[in-house]
Amino acid sequence: MAGLSDEKLFDVRWQRSEHDLLSSFRRLYGEKPKLEARLKALLLKRWLERPQDLKDLDLVRDLNPGWFLSEKMVGYVFYVDRFAGQLRDVLDHIDYLEELGTTYVHFMPCLKPRPGPNDGGYSVMDYGQIDPRLGTMADFTDVAKALRQRGISVCIDLVLNHTAKEHEWAEKAKNGDPRYQSYYWMFDTDAEPKAYEKTLVEVFPADAPGNFTYYSNFKKWVWTTFNEHQWDLNWSNPEVFLEIVDVMLNLGNKGADVLRLDAVAFMWKRLGSNCQNQPEVHDILQALRAATRIAAPAIIHKAEAIVSPRDLVPYLGVGRHRGREANLAYHNNLMVQFWSSLASQQTGLMTQTLRSHFPESFVNACWATYIRCHDDIGWAITDEDATAIPGMSATGHRNYLADFYSGKFSGSFARGDIFQENAATGDRRNSGSFASLAGLEAALKTKDEAAVIMAVERMLLGFALMASFGGLPLFYMGDEIGLLNDYGFVSVPEHAHDNRWLHRPKMDWKKVKSAQAGTGPEGRLLAGIKHIITARKSQSCLGASSPCRIIDVHAPAIFAFVRDNEEGRLLCLFNFGPDFVAVSESVLRAHGVGAFRDALSGGIVPVSNGQIAVMPYGRLWLE
Numbered sequence: 001m002a003g004l005s006d007e008k009l010f011d012v013r014w015q016r017s018e019h020d021l022l023s024s025f026r027r028l029y030g031e032k033p034k035l036e037a038r039l040k041a042l043l044l045k046r047w048l049e050r051p052q053d054l055k056d057l058d059l060v061r062d063l064n065p066g067w068f069l070s071e072k073m074v075g076y077v078f079y080v081d082r083f084a085g086q087l088r089d090v091l092d093h094i095d096y097l098e099e100l101g102t103t104y105v106h107f108m109p110c111l112k113p114r115p116g117p118n119d120g121g122y123s124v125m126d127y128g129q130i131d132p133r134l135g136t137m138a139d140f141t142d143v144a145k146a147l148r149q150r151g152i153s154v155c156i157d158l159v160l161n162h163t164a165k166e167h168e169w170a171e172k173a174k175n176g177d178p179r180y181q182s183y184y185w186m187f188d189t190d191a192e193p194k195a196y197e198k199t200l201v202e203v204f205p206a207d208a209p210g211n212f213t214y215y216s217n218f219k220k221w222v223w224t225t226f227n228e229h230q231w232d233l234n235w236s237n238p239e240v241f242l243e244i245v246d247v248m249l250n251l252g253n254k255g256a257d258v259l260r261l262d263a264v265a266f267m268w269k270r271l272g273s274n275c276q277n278q279p280e281v282h283d284i285l286q287a288l289r290a291a292t293r294i295a296a297p298a299i300i301h302k303a304e305a306i307v308s309p310r311d312l313v314p315y316l317g318v319g320r321h322r323g324r325e326a327n328l329a330y331h332n333n334l335m336v337q338f339w340s341s342l343a344s345q346q347t348g349l350m351t352q353t354l355r356s357h358f359p360e361s362f363v364n365a366c367w368a369t370y371i372r373c374h375d376d377i378g379w380a381i382t383d384e385d386a387t388a389i390p391g392m393s394a395t396g397h398r399n400y401l402a403d404f405y406s407g408k409f410s411g412s413f414a415r416g417d418i419f420q421e422n423a424a425t426g427d428r429r430n431s432g433s434f435a436s437l438a439g440l441e442a443a444l445k446t447k448d449e450a451a452v453i454m455a456v457e458r459m460l461l462g463f464a465l466m467a468s469f470g471g472l473p474l475f476y477m478g479d480e481i482g483l484l485n486d487y488g489f490v491s492v493p494e495h496a497h498d499n500r501w502l503h504r505p506k507m508d509w510k511k512v513k514s515a516q517a518g519t520g521p522e523g524r525l526l527a528g529i530k531h532i533i534t535a536r537k538s539q540s541c542l543g544a545s546s547p548c549r550i551i552d553v554h555a556p557a558i559f560a561f562v563r564d565n566e567e568g569r570l571l572c573l574f575n576f577g578p579d580f581v582a583v584s585e586s587v588l589r590a591h592g593v594g595a596f597r598d599a600l601s602g603g604i605v606p607v608s609n610g611q612i613a614v615m616p617y618g619r620l621w622l623e
Contacts, residue, residue, distance in 0.1 A: 006055075010047050013294045014040065020324050021290035024283040029238040039242060043295040046249035050296060053145070054253065057298040068104075068153075068258075068300055068327060068472060069366055069544040072537050075104040075155075077373065078477035080134050082506045087135035087143050094150055096512065100480065101533040104472065105147065106155040106260065108374060110134055114164035114229055117494060120374065120504075122157070122262060123164040123230050127247040137254055144255030155258035155302065158248065161266045162230040165222075169243075170231055174218050183240055184231050185223035185269065190214070192271075193221050199274055200225075205422045207497060225266055225275075235267045235284060245291045252296035259292075261285070261326070264315070265305045277311040285315070286324045302328035302368060308380055309333050309357035316365040323363035331367035333358070334469060336380050338371055338462055339437070340397070343404045343414075345577040347559040349392065353385045355550040360470075366544030367471030371462035372434040372479060376419040376500055377405070379429065395426070402428040405437055413439030413455065415485060417499050433503040434459060435482040440521060444484075454578060456482070456521050457617035460528045461574055464600065464619040467536045468563065468572050470548035478507055480529045481515045481522040535600050535621070541568040551591055557581050558614065562591055570599060571622045575614040582611040588622065597623045 004012070022036060029035065050058075061067055076097060084090045087110070097105065109121025112129040121131065130137050144154045163170055172180035187193055193212040200211045203226050213224045223232040233240050248259060264285060268278035285303060292299045303315040303326035312333065317325035337350035379398040386394035403409040405416045416432025435441065438458040443451035459482070466473040477483075489501035515522035536542050546565040553560045557577035563570045571593050575581050585607050588596075596605045596612065599621040605612050614620060 006048055007044075010044055010294070013297065014043070017290040017293045021287055021294070024287040024290070025238075025241070027283050028236075028241070028280055028287070032238065035238055035242070039245065039291075042242060042246055043249070043291060046246070046253060047295040050253050054255070054296070054298060057148070058296065061298045065364060066545060069364075071540055071543040073103050073472045073544075074101045074467075074533050074536070075106060075368070075472055075474040076100060076102040076477065077106040077108065077370075077474050078507070079108040079374070079504065080110055082504060083477050084507070086133075087130065087139040090143055091146055094147065094152070097152060098150065100475070100530065101537065102152055104153045104155060104258065104474075106258070106474070107157075109157045109159075110140070111157070114166045117227070117229065117497070118164065119227055119230065120498070120500070122159050123162075123227065124159050125164040125166045126168070127158070128250060141254045144257075148255070148257070153257035154255060155260055156251065156256045157260045157262055158244075158251065159262040160233070160244065161263035162224075162226065162232045165229050165231050167231075174215070176218065179239075181220075182237050183234055183243075185234050187212075187221040188219070190221055193223075196223075196269070196271060196275070199272055201274055202422065204420055205424070206420050223269070226263070232266070232269075234269075235280070236269070241284070241287070245288065248288065248292060248299075249295050252292065252299045257298060258300050258302055258328070260302045260304055261288075262304045264303050265307050265311070277305075277307055277314075282314055282321050282325060285326055286317075286321050289325060289327075300327035302326060302330075304330060306330065306332045306375070306378065306380075308382060309353060309385070310382075313358060316362045316367075323365070325365070327365050328368045328472060329365075330373075331358075331369050331469075331471060332378075333380060334367070334466070335370055335372070336377065338465060339377060339405065340379075340381065340401060341559060341576040342438075342458060342461075343401055343412075344397075346556050347574075347576055348389050348556065349381070349385060349397075350559050351550055351552060352388050353381075356385070356388075360547035360549050361545065367469070368474050369466035369469050369471040370474040370476065371466055372437070372476050372503065373474070374476070374500065374504055376429040376431050378427075399426070399428070402430055405430040405432060407442075413442055413451070415439075415441040417502055419499055431499045431502045433483055433485050433505065434462070434476065434479040436485040436503070438462070440482050441484045444521075452521050454617065456524050456528070457615075459525060460532070461576070461617045461619055463529050464532050464572075464621075465559075465574055467532050468542055468570070468621060469561070470542075470546070470563065471544050473536075475529070478505060480526050481508065481511050482525050483508060483511070532600070539563075539568060539570060539599055539621070541565045541570055553583050553587050555581050555583050555614075558583060564592075569623070573614055573618075573620045573622065575616065575618045578616045580616060581614045583614060585610045585612060588612070593622045595623065599623050 112126040113121045114125045169180045208227045213228045265276045268280040269275045305315045315329040341347045341350045383394045386392045404412045405414045407415045415436045419429040419431045421428045439455035483505045486505035489495045495501040515526035541563045550561045559574045
């Protein structure tokens, strides 16, 4: 391949992905030879502009397309300003990222947002510029290159469902340009919006009720699913597809390795539906991935689809999209079930849900596993799954969890808040940092050392779970040192209306130094997470290509699964309760456990009277 010209190499990659691209493109838009020719020319233009070091990386990843599936991969997620200040300040902390074992960083929204309220940066005004508060696109390119040279890939957010109403396309639409009005969903009367509204849900019912906004200055109704300032793009218009492909490739040429595709579930609209997870969404995602495989194959895609279990799996490719859609998708159900089991001290629902709806592995794709992130926790527990558990109701359990994690339930260790209560449906979500939800805030306030230890153990339980479950684990900034809720967000005007800023505290570098010195709960957390990451990287069977088979070991507080490949096998056990739990030796041996050596601690687990004992909030990776 090294001897091929750029044009010939493009032709080879076009031939490889032409079917994946055009079959989906034609399902969406029909056969349009002129549009297809424009699309191919656009891909060639961006490929020829691609810097040589990135073309070299393209070749490396062409030869190893599963690079992101490795057990060596570990992600770290942060807001640039809250982690470091500006983009170039990130370079001051590369040693810290390496100390954690990081191979992937996600810069939370860093493209230029609208001024004022901007949904935490997801109301993008210009896809081609960096938020000026963080730096410039030249800064991003330099920082991404420096990280890449240290073995760390860079992920950035690309919002696909909408733009800010101040985006150049929206401004032209406001001024009456019919070309750009067709980029959005605009209506002359409220007849169609009312018809659509009958089956739509409200995403932010407290702050942004309804899904449409009327603008008297240009006399149009505009589809605004999330907020009035976020205008939904019209993906049934192929011009929008071409524009976004151009945006993606430009960002890739600036150094982005991973594109986090935001709000993908909402991209296609269909009257009479909830306009989420429509079949066309999967054709769009396949075509976008094929486009980057042709013009920037080092890039992978991560789909942000926070949806029900049944709807989530297709984003990693099933049926005709198998191996052709997103490379990564958030396993929000693993996160939800972690918190559910922690509150109930029972893992039956977790086992039922994760075993019933999710395959053991995917083709050239995997989960992004996490326990907390920048967003709220929506309690995605369905009637179907809840009724499989004797005595459980989905509504009752969702209400219990919302109360438990807002600290309203008697005896709860958690300290959080309610986010976006929907008075019509009773739906409530929760905000709160990992440490505060896990009990560290309450324990420190009462100076209860035993409770502090238990909170740390709950957090290490979560870290060990996401590091071993199967996928690319993502650690959110500050969780490794136990950052608590930031109640000061209410004093920041642009944050005060959104209590998700409760769990977006600034990085505390003094606490990092304390943690590195091994003092306090932060020291135990940092040492624990580093140990877990090191252990993960030593076990090839924890790579994402190895299947994850969930099993039942007949102990209600224990969640268990087997990870294996041709080089090794682990049976992973997690105790979600505050007491020791006995697990049968014979059950574990039936699943392949031999010498009862724990790959996580390096020690031997004693067997007594045909049982092993799992410590409170204990985690074992049995060989």
